[in-house]
Amino acid sequence: MSYKQQAAEKIAAAINQLGVADFPAEKVQAMLETPPNPQMGDIAFPCFQLAKALRKAPPAIAGELAPLLSGAPLREAAAVGPYVNLFLDQQQVAAEVITKVTKEKEAYGSRNLGQGRKVPIDLSSPNIAKPFSMGHLRSTVIGNAIANIMEKHGYQPVRINHIGDWGTQFGKLIVAYLKWGSEEKVKAEPIKELLRLYVQFHEEAEKDPALEDQGREWFKKLEDGDPQAQRLWQWFRDESLKEFTKIYELMGVSFDFVQGEAFYNDKMDRIVQLLEEKDLLTESEGAMVVQLDEFDLPPCLIKKSDGATLYATRDLAAALYRHEAFDFAKALYVVGNEQRLHFQQLFRVLQKMGFAWATEMYHIPFGMMLKDGKKMSTRKGKVVLLEEVFAQAIADVKKVIEEKNPQLVNKDEVARQVGVGAVIFHDLKNFRLNDVNFSWEEMLTFEGETGPYVQYTHARACSLLRKGNYQPAEAPFPAEAFDSKEAWAIITTLNNFPDVVDKAREQFDPSQIGKYVIDLAQQFNKFYANVRILADEPELKAARLQLVHAVVIVLKEGLRLLGLQAPEEM
Incomplete structure (x- = not known):
């Protein structure tokens, strides 16, 4: 039991002596403060909330309460205005704290709250064929630290790298490589060369908008299983992962599950089918959506008018897969603040689907990494690698x-x-x-x-x-x-x-x-x-x-x- 808990129990007992019965130690502990100056004490209890029950001014209550508080681990209690300031017995506390830390060593501060239950943590998630920039650092290090903290409290973190390996950008990259690329250059410096091609595509597309159509066409070929598109996509993916692995090893970050968006391609039909069975899909301007009016949220887009699925469909499939694979206690998504609405919609759709476990899913947002006060942009080549x-x-x-x-x-x-x-x-x-x-x-x-x-x-x-x-x-x-x-x-x-x-x-x-x-x-x-x-x-x-x-x-x-x-x- 911590010293604050011990002090809270003594204060609760003393409050009971003064005639207030419904003031438990848990409530007292939540009210305890640390005095701004150590000379004023180690713990402070404010008496304001007792004024109504005792019909007395807080300083008068503090004056009555202080003499009732004594015994280990307290050395002294003093009324200071509306506060009771408590001084711990320094010799006793010093001996106990030092002994506890040196005996428990790295286990000091550990708890078995999680009892070994799994907590998948979605972190890092860089995009294939793009550099691992300072912008990706935040999700990686915040997620890894949270995984370590959860593990210290008895949970089993499952570090997931949900890499961005699908989408129209791959069609654009294939076009850029076929027009201006070189196999030798990509092999020599994969990420730098693929980034150069990606930036060149957008520069050229500003002059020739037809390139955007070609990018979409090549991505459609990739979706349809075109052998050349598949081969180039797999090559870009493999080369990128090799480069990312070097950085992760340098950082001491490892993953339990590395699968990108493409892994869920064959798992999305099931989601659409479940939504149809539960009568949750409605048509809106030719697209299929789940209405979330009751949560004051805009509709969640599941299928475009051309039948293509979206991020939400993929993330619903990923959530269901993770629950079935890991039977998680909680599921965490360490993803930037700009995705807040997406995760609000995602969790609410899962709840509407009847999955009670969706209440234990958490988006852990974070701010941006800025350079000279401005956001970094891969598309414009303005990144710090x-x-x-x-x-x-x-x-x-x-x-x-x-x-x-x-x-x-x-x-x-x-x-x-x-x-x-x-x-x-x-x-x-x-x-x-x-x-x-x-x-x-x-x-x-x-x-x-x-x-x-x-x-x-x-x-x-x-x-x-x-x-x-x-x-x-x-x-x-x-x-x-x-x-x-x-x-x-x-x-x-x-x-x-x-x-x-x-x-x-x-x-x-x-x-x-x-x-x-x-x-x-x-x-x-x-x-x-x-x-x-x-x-x-x-x-x-x-x-x-x-x-x-x-x-x-x-x-x-x-x-x-x-x-x-x-x-x-x-």
């Missing part, structure tokens, strides 16, 4: 290592861990719905709120453990070991880690953990600067090194949940 960003980040970190620590044994591996980590962390420290502006300066500095700063703090703490010849030690620890405000700030933050992981899971928000590890790193560096950790007294040194070890464990685990590695030397 992720592979190039990683290469540059790794090279920049290697340069810093050569300057600062040329004797480092595994320079290349550390440069990769820090360079790639810098790019990932730059995204995940931001709340996912916010747009992120691509910035080298912000990303790669070893100071401030960055991945390299947190990784460097972890390496510094590991170095301290080596230097101090760290050995595990049992509590009780000397009272003066943690009597500084810097040590207490670390202990209360370590204690909060399970709550932070809870919140990150509930809100599908990895930035909760991003902000947390920055906070913990900053607090450790203050402790490092102001407290003599390697003290002359053996008991003090041993106790403080236990705290350093606890910081190492939680920083490493926090970074792991975000998809970053934690070098022990930098």
